[in-house]
Amino acid sequence: MTRIIDHPILGKLADREIITFQFDGNTYEAYENETIAAALLANGIRKLRVHEGSGTPRGIYCNIGHCMECRVTVNDQANVRACLTVVNKNMIVESGKQHPNIFKRMVEQR
Amino acid sequence: MSDVIVIGGGPAGLAGAIACASSGLNVTIVDEFIKPGGRLLGQLHQEPSGEWWNGIKESERLHQEARKLSVDIRCGVSVYNLEKENHLWNVYTNSGTLTAPFVLVATGAAEYPIPLPGWTLPGVMSIGAAQVMTNVHRVQVGKKGIIIGANILAFAILNELQLAGITVDRIVLPERNQISQKAGEPEEVMKSLLNAAHLAPSPLLRFGSRFMRRDWIRKIGLNFYPKNGVKVNGTPLQLRKAAIEIIGKDHVEGVRIADIDANGTIIAGSETIYEADFVCIAGGLYPLAELTAVAGCPFQYIPELGGHVPHHSETMETPLEGLFVAGNITGIESGKIAMAQGTTAGLSIAKHVGKGAGTIDEQLQQAVKNVRTVRQHAAIQFNPEINSGRSKMNQLWDDLYANNNREDSPKKIV
Incomplete structure (x- = not known):
């Protein structure tokens, strides 16, 4: 998505340092001091994880830490909220993955 | 300490x-x-x-x-x-x-969330999420969106999205059910909007606020409510349409919307899919x-x-x-x-x-x-x-x- 550089009331976006980070193995640019969720959306990425059980896609919902929908893995720490976490230089971010559901598989195999 | x-x-x-x-x-x-x-x-x-x-x-x-x-x-x-x-x-x-x-x-x-089929798709967010992404993080939440739920917060943020160059295609109601409650009832929505009508950039609402205080006039007003809605800052407010389902595979691609009568009941055969790349849910x-x-x-x-x-x-x-x-x-x-x-x-x-x-x-x-x-x-x-x-x-x-x-x-x- 596009960054809102010029805003009629809020003015021009202040110049900030550009850093790079990784998401699912790809390198992306971000502004320093912005959240992982904002940096990914600015790169056109909405899908942050899949539901652990069903595998259906998820992205931000509330964007302020209440809903827990934007959980990603940050430098091997699982379940970090992308909307509240500032992206750092060389940060390794991984989307949330589907978990094996052995019970479901047992039912399917019957 | x-x-x-x-x-x-x-x-x-x-x-x-x-x-x-x-x-x-x-x-x-x-x-x-x-x-x-x-x-x-x-x-x-x-x-x-x-x-x-x-x-x-x-x-x-x-x-x-x-x-x-x-x-x-x-x-x-x-x-x-x-x-x-x-x-x-x-x-x-x-x-x-x-x-x-x-x-x-x-x-x-x-x-308050208003769950509806498809609401977990990436690109569906609370109206406040769109506000924070736009004004605080300065990243556009999409090119063309649909707001589900008509309330004061939705109108305030509609204006903020427009200021940031983001198109909001329309505002519709959620389907009337036990979860959406009053937010899915056109008359209740109209009543609450009239309380803020002095702020509404729409002549119909401003006009309406004086005349529609009486229940029976409001009822008539809703029965004659334009099918395509009234424009609020250029975005149609459609009190006679309800969102049935949000469509998309990996992210939002559109919203299935139906016409509703003045009570919020869906009119059979009136469904249309409107394209959008983001959806905001405004539940209050x-x-x-x-x-x-x-x-x-x-x-x-x-x-x-x-x-x-x-x-x-x-x-x-x-x-x-x-x-x-x-x-x-x-x-x-x-x-x-x-x-x-x-x-x-x-x-x-x-x-x-x-x-x-x-x-x-x-x-x-x-x-x-x-x-x-x-x-x-x-x-x-x-x-x-x-x-x-x-x-x-x-x-x-x-x-x-x-x-x-x-x-x-x-x-x-x-």
């Missing part, structure tokens, strides 16, 4: 911290977000005077004032429990436990009060205040000794009210500590009066019956806690 821990660095928390610190208390603020300001950060609207209310500037002003008074502000800190031990409050956070004799809980509000706000609940504070359900609120007095104390509240946790109102309540709570804490000898009672009374004055002059009321809601809580407080010296009344919970 701090004298006061403030949970939440929004307008209420910052103002509360400033009032405490001005009275000579040591204050620590903890907040989950990356910077202080809370939901004030996203606010951007034109006042009836023509002046712009810029939440980022207001937040910076409060932040600077707090810093000048040496308030310790810690961002990125989440609180997950709050309990009392040996007359002190333990505030459990993701970066250790903080302890203080006084705690001000100013956690604000959260948004409720007080975010879990922390006061785990602390053991009693609650009252007061719909005019937005839902369940912790028992509190006009001076912002709760029945739990040393625990105070301010801002939207006490009821959904504007950021200006939150600030005025925060100041009141801060002075109230100072009084309990024994600071501000001689003048503190007068200062506190003045602060309580100021909350009422700000409310009277508010351009927007999230709930038109806010005064009735506030009176209910004041009455409840008087009945349960005000006459502590009387033997037959319940004592304060210690």
Whole structure:
């Protein structure tokens, strides 16, 4: 998505340092001091994880830490909220993955 | 150790911290977000005077004032429990436990969700999420979106999205059901919009506000409501259309929308899919009060205040000794009210500590009066019956806690 550089009331976006980070193995640019969720959306990425059980896609919902929908893995720490976490230089971010559901598989195999 | 821990660095928390610190208390603020300001950060609207209310500037002003008074502000800190031990409050956070004799809980509000099929798709977000992404992070949430739910917050944020060059294709209602309740009933929506009609940039609503106070006229108005809606800032407000399902594979691609009658019932065969790359769900706000609940504070359900609120007095104390509240946790109102309540709570804490000898009672009374004055002059009321809601809580407080010296009344919970 596009960054809102010029805003009629809020003015021009202040110049900030550009850093790079990784998401699912790809390198992306971000502004320093912005959240992982904002940096990914600015790169056109909405899908942050899949539901652990069903595998259906998820992205931000509330964007302020209440809903827990934007959980990603940050430098091997699982379940970090992308909307509240500032992206750092060389940060390794991984989307949330589907978990094996052995019970479901047992039912399917019957 | 701090004298006061403030949970939440929004307008209420910052103002509360400033009032405490001005009275000579040591204050620590903890907040989950990356910077202080809370939901004030996203606010951007034109006042009836023509002046712009810029939440980022207001937040910076409060932040600077707090810093000048040496308030310790810690961002990125989440609180997950709050309990009392040996007359002190333990505030459990993701970066250790903080302890203080006084705690001000100013956690604000959260948004009521309106679940509908497809609402978990990436690109579907709460209306507040779009506000924060647009005004705070300055990233467009999409090119063309649809808002589901017509309320004052939705209109305020519609305007903010438009200012940032984002197209909102239409505003429709959620399908009427047990979850959406009044938000899916055209007449109820119309009634609540008419209360804010003086702000509506739509002649029909302004015109309507004078004539549609009577139920039967409103009914006729809805029956003749234009099928394509009336334009609000160029975006059609379609009170006779409801969202049935959000469509998409890996992200939002469109919304299936049907015509509804004046009661909100779907008209068979009227479904159309409208393209969109994002959807905002506007379900309204409720007080975010879990922390006061785990602390053991009693609650009252007061719909005019937005839902369940912790028992509190006009001076912002709760029945739990040393625990105070301010801002939207006490009821959904504007950021200006939150600030005025925060100041009141801060002075109230100072009084309990024994600071501000001689003048503190007068200062506190003045602060309580100021909350009422700000409310009277508010351009927007999230709930038109806010005064009735506030009176209910004041009455409840008087009945349960005000006459502590009387033997037959319940004592304060210690």
